[in-house]
Amino acid sequence: MDTQFGIMIRTLRVGLNLYLRQVAPLLQMDTAQLSKIEKGQRQLKREQIPLLASILKADQNDLLTLWLADQLYEIVKDEKLGSKAIQVIEEKIKKRKH
Amino acid sequence: MDTQFGIMIRTLRVGLNLYLRQVAPLLQMDTAQLSKIEKGQRQLKREQIPLLASILKADQNDLLTLWLADQLYEIVKDEKLGSKAIQVIEEKIKKRKH
DNA sequence: ATATATTTGCCAAACTTCGACAAGTCAATT
DNA sequence: AATTGACTTGTCGAAGTTTGGCAAATATAT
Numbered sequence: 001m002d003t004q005f006g007i008m009i010r011t012l013r014v015g016l017n018l019y020l021r022q023v024a025p026l027l028q029m030d031t032a033q034l035s036k037i038e039k040g041q042r043q044l045k046r047e048q049i050p051l052l053a054s055i056l057k058a059d060q061n062d063l064l065t066l067w068l069a070d071q072l073y074e075i076v077k078d079e080k081l082g083s084k085a086i087q088v089i090e091e092k093i094k095k096r097k098h
Numbered sequence: 099m100d101t102q103f104g105i106m107i108r109t110l111r112v113g114l115n116l117y118l119r120q121v122a123p124l125l126q127m128d129t130a131q132l133s134k135i136e137k138g139q140r141q142l143k144r145e146q147i148p149l150l151a152s153i154l155k156a157d158q159n160d161l162l163t164l165w166l167a168d169q170l171y172e173i174v175k176d177e178k179l180g181s182k183a184i185q186v187i188e189e190k191i192k193k194r195k196h
Numbered sequence: 197a198t199a200t201a202t203t204t205g206c207c208a209a210a211c212t213t214c215g216a217c218a219a220g221t222c223a224a225t226t
Numbered sequence: 227a228a229t230t231g232a233c234t235t236g237t238c239g240a241a242g243t244t245t246g247g248c249a250a251a252t253a254t255a256t
Contacts, residue, residue, distance in 0.1 A: 004186070004190075019200085019201065019202090020201070020202065021200085021201070021202090029246075029247090030246080030247065030248080031201080031202070031203090032202085032203070032204080032246090032247075032248080032249095033245085033246065033247080035201095035202060035203060035204090036203085036204090039203085041204095042244080042245070042246095043244085043245090061179060064177075064179055065179045065182045065183050065186060066183075066186065068173060068174060068177055068179060068180065068183035069183040069184075069186035069187045069190070071173045071183075072170055072173055072174070072183060072184065072187045073187045073190060073191075075166065075169045075170055075173070076166060076170070076187070076191065079162075079166055081159060081162055081163045081166060082166065082191055083188070083191055083192075084163045084166075085163050085164075085166035085167040085169075085170060086167075086170065086184060086187065086188055086191070088102070088163060088164065088167035089167045089170045089171045089174070089184065090181070090184055090188075092102075092167070092171060093171075093174065093180055093181055093184070094181075117231090117232065117233090118232070118233065119231090119232075119233090127215075127216095128215080128216065128217080129232080129233070129234090130215090130216080130217080130218095130233085130234070130235080131214085131215070131216085133232095133233060133234055133235090134234085134235090137234085139235095140213080140214075140215095141213085141214095
């Protein structure tokens, strides 16, 4: 049930010696929720990523990338055709570029 | 608002000279819903894909792949970091194999 | 035992998607 | 220009899912 995003933000938070209690209010949530987010049981709202990145002194694009990757993974995690589906959108996105 | 899945099943249906009116009841829905599904405004339930594949004489894996690709695309379609996120899960899925 | 940090369980509120129906458009036919 | 048949669109309540907030539980250190 772990997520790459959750693991990353926990690592960053702990690295900065911050407690859930300190970070959660900055995101207007309680510690229980942030705990769940770090453990991948809840999703942080997309629009809160920049704020969290600044709190954790991280690159917001890096965090967003992990967050998106988790959303994608959720869809294909139990699908044997997952890789194939990924190839299909990869193509589609390439074509759409610019 | 088009989806690859929707375009495909419409193409197949039309190719078989079937009307929405004929196909929809086999999926236990009305024509309006199937029309929306073909136009990408509603999602077919994952578990109905095999039945639809058999109605349309298509390979169910092929349809499922497109269906999954549409779900993935929905997440990254407006994201400039989409390709990066896709690379990230692609890696993750490779590692998980077997 | 107490204090602090985190986790878990629960449930109502908020949000999203779906199903069903009615009314609408469009093209061909009479 | 009225009718018919195929498909589309809009609406709206129902059903389903996710979230937020609280209280209690656990864990660890003092």
